[in-house]
Amino acid sequence: MSTDPFVRHRGLLFTVAYEMLGSAADAEDVLQESWIRWAGVDHSGVRDPRAYLVRIVTRQALNHLRTVSRRREDYVGEWLPEPLLTSPDVADDVELAENLSMAMLTVLETLGPTERAVFVLREVFDLPYDEIAEAVGKTPAAVRQIGHRARDHVAARRPRVRVDPTEQEQVVERFIAAFNTGDLQSLMDVLAPDVVAVADGGGQVRGAARRPIVGAKKLAAYLAGGLAKLEVRAVATRAWVNGEPGVLIEVDGQVAAAVSLTIEHGKITRTYSVANPQKLAWLDTEALLAR
Numbered sequence: 001m002s003t004d005p006f007v008r009h010r011g012l013l014f015t016v017a018y019e020m021l022g023s024a025a026d027a028e029d030v031l032q033e034s035w036i037r038w039a040g041v042d043h044s045g046v047r048d049p050r051a052y053l054v055r056i057v058t059r060q061a062l063n064h065l066r067t068v069s070r071r072r073e074d075y076v077g078e079w080l081p082e083p084l085l086t087s088p089d090v091a092d093d094v095e096l097a098e099n100l101s102m103a104m105l106t107v108l109e110t111l112g113p114t115e116r117a118v119f120v121l122r123e124v125f126d127l128p129y130d131e132i133a134e135a136v137g138k139t140p141a142a143v144r145q146i147g148h149r150a151r152d153h154v155a156a157r158r159p160r161v162r163v164d165p166t167e168q169e170q171v172v173e174r175f176i177a178a179f180n181t182g183d184l185q186s187l188m189d190v191l192a193p194d195v196v197a198v199a200d201g202g203g204q205v206r207g208a209a210r211r212p213i214v215g216a217k218k219l220a221a222y223l224a225g226g227l228a229k230l231e232v233r234a235v236a237t238r239a240w241v242n243g244e245p246g247v248l249i250e251v252d253g254q255v256a257a258a259v260s261l262t263i264e265h266g267k268i269t270r271t272y273s274v275a276n277p278q279k280l281a282w283l284d285t286e287a288l289l290a291r
Contacts, residue, residue, distance in 0.1 A: 005049035006038050011290030012050070012125075013057045015096075018289075019120045020061040022081030022105045024282040026068060030060045051131055058117055058135035065113040076203025077210035080272055081105040082279040083241050083258035084287040090243040091165060096291050097243030098162075099124045102260035102272040105242070106198075107157045111150055118143055119150040125291055163263050165245075171263045172238060172245040179236040179247075182227065184220050191216035192267040202276030219271075239283075248283065249273075255283050 006013070013034065017027035034056045046052045072079050081102060091097045098104060099120075108116050117136050121127045122143075129140045129147075136143065171190060178186035197219045201208025207226050213219050227234055232252045239248045239258075247259040258280065262270035274280065 005043075006035055006053060009050055009053055009290075011288040013053055014287070015289045015291065016054060016057050016120065016125065017061045018084070018287075019099065019105075019108070019124055020058070020117055021065060021068065022109060023068070023279075024082045024084060024287065025278075026064055027061075030057060030064055033060045051127075054121070054125075054127070055131070055135040058121065059137075062113050062117055062136065065116070069113070076201075077208065078198050078200050078212065079109075080198065080200035080274050080279075081109075081242075082282060083246070083260065083274050084289075085283045085285065086240045086243050086289065087286045088240050090289055091240070093291065096124065096289070100243040100289070102242055103159050103262050103270065104154075106272070107154055110157065111153060114138070115146055115150040115153070118146045119154060122147050123151065123154075159262055159264070167266060168263050169238075169245045171266060171268060172247065172261060175261065175268060176236045176238060176247060179223070179234075179249075182224070184224060187220050187223070188216050190268055191219060192264070192269045195219055195268055195270065197222075197271045197273065199273045200276050200279070202278065204277060205275045208273075208275050240286075255280055258283055 010031070013031055014027055017030040018024055021027055021030070034053070037056050038053065043049070083102070084100070086100070090100070108119070111119060114136055118132055121132045121135065122129070129143050133140045133143045138146070174186065174190045178190060193216050194214065195216050197209070197213040199209045201210070207229065209222065213222055230251065234249055234251045234256065236247050236249055239246055241258050241260050244260065246261065248255050249257040249259065257273050257275040260272040261268050
């Protein structure tokens with residue numbers, strides 16, 4: 001018996017929804033809603049199940065995005081996407097890994113819902129314009145124009161330096177060693193002087209900075225002060241987070257934060273730390289992603 005197309009393409013559908021929403025929980029909600037709609041369709045009349053399913057998921061994600069964008073306006077502190085634990089294999093697909101990165105997802109947050117959908121479907125999944133037009137309810141000509149605008153917007157904000165994976169892993173290891181030994185000088189050495197640290201505690205984590213911290217000295221002092229207040233030791237370990245080498249911070253055996261690092265010329269230029277407990281649920285198992 002052949003597998004249902006929804007089950008067969010689930011990894012792709014989850015990836016589409018996650019790229020559009022930046023939230024694994026919201027992506028799962030979208031998949032549940034999409035499954036219900038798919039179950040009510042006469043499958044014998046569907047010529048291309050993959051394209052049909054992507055269209056359903058895109059429409060549901062767009063509806064969801066318009067709702068959550070209003071919810072995020074009331075969010076306490078900085079809002080960051082939900083981190084995903086990914087397999088090292090995801091990094092082999094360089095384009096997918098780059099678009100899954102925390103840095104890119106935060107850039108996508110600055111796009112409007114339709115712009116984001118068009119960008120994701122075209123640039124990440126390479127869908128034809130006519131298919132995208134059906135998914136977002138626009139003409140192919142309008143979709144081309146929206147796509148061009150979105151590409152320019154993203155290009156002006158995305159990290160400009162593509163880092164060698166080996167160099168990236170080395171920098172992450174240096175950060176972890178400095179964190180675990182409490183060696184402030186080693187920490188300073190791996191941070192760019194103008195590093196920007198963004199933290200998302202969702203107003204639920206005491207000590208989580210609600211505004212970005214700028215500068216290596218300030219960040220090192222902030223980390224040292226926060227660690228000194230802990231009653232138990234925090235331990236940093238390496239993990240694959242959103243397709244890149246990242247860091248998990250554990251306190252008393254529990255994951256307290258997931259950290260993604262942007263690296264340029266051997267230095268950390270930006271850190272994204274997600275500590276909101278509601279956003280850490282997806283770090284116990286590898287997400288199944290596909291293009």
